[in-house]
Amino acid sequence: MAKLSVIIPAAGSGERMGADIPKPFLELGGRCILEHTISRFLNVRDIHQIVIAASSNYLPRIESLFKNFEEASVSYLAVEGGSERQYSIYNALQVIKDEVELVAVHDAVRPFIRSSLIEKCCEVASKVGGGVIGVPAKDTIKQVDEGRNITATPDRSKLWQAQTPQIFQKELLIKAYNSALADDFVGTDDASLVERIGGNVQMVEGDRKNLKITYPIDLKVAELILNNQL
Structure with missing residues (x-):
């Protein structure tokens, strides 16, 4: 498998969770969510680097977390994030190692991604340019106008819900950014x-x-998954 770096943007707030700290630092089963997320990538073949982008006041905490x-x-690095997720990832791209061939971007608050899926996505990205983990849409999707009037009902069979990681050939992702x-x-x-x-x-x-994990109900579901109850 190609050499892989992982960028994990963790600069978001905990506003929708109703928390005083960013969601990645909330506790789940005795560890913070971000720690669970990082651990999911350590079983992936050819993982070379993990870069966390976060607000400046949380960088010392992340660097302390790396000691676990x-x-x-694997090389670990924390960089300052930006005002938008996209700018945080751009900052992280500046420190990606030269020898790396693939770059994965993964949400800090998706702590249950399986290593086998990460590797499958890497294989696809190596072949075609990029791969995105996702699931088929299970609900009917409606398109609306500014007044929330329904204007179209897209064919659900062609709709997928995108998740992360999203993995790309390094040079392609850098060019896109x-x-x-x-x-x-x-x-x-x-x-x-x-x-x-x-x-492609x-x-x-x-x-x-x-x-x-975005809302309080998601944290409850995460606890059930962690305890093998789902």
Whole structure:
């Protein structure tokens, strides 16, 4: 497998969770969510580097957190994030190792991604340019106008819910980010930036346990998953 670096943006707030600290630092089963998330990547073959982007006041905490991981073959680095997720990832891209071939971007609050899915996504990215973990949409999706009037019902069979990691060939992702910066374009995810410059990105089917912990109910579900009750 190609050499892999992982970028984990962790600069978001805990506002929607109703917490005083950012969501990645909330406790889950005796460890913070971010620690669970990092550990999921340490069993992946050819993992070389993990870069966490966070607000400046949390950088010392992240650097202290790194001491809990003893994998000598993996380089750990914390960098200051930006005002938007996209700018945090751009900052992290500046410190990616030269020898790395693939870059994964993963939400800090998705602590249940399986290493086998990460490796499958890496294989797809190596072949076509980019791979995105996702699941088929299970609900009917409605398109609305500014007044919330329904204007269309897209064919659900062609709709997927994108998750992370989203993994790309390093040079392709860097090119996409540089283009977005030059044009002052902000996308909804990393794949949208790569799609914008004509890059090929393929969906890789994941599972629904790879949830993003955003609201208090998500933390309750995460506790059930952690305790093998779901």
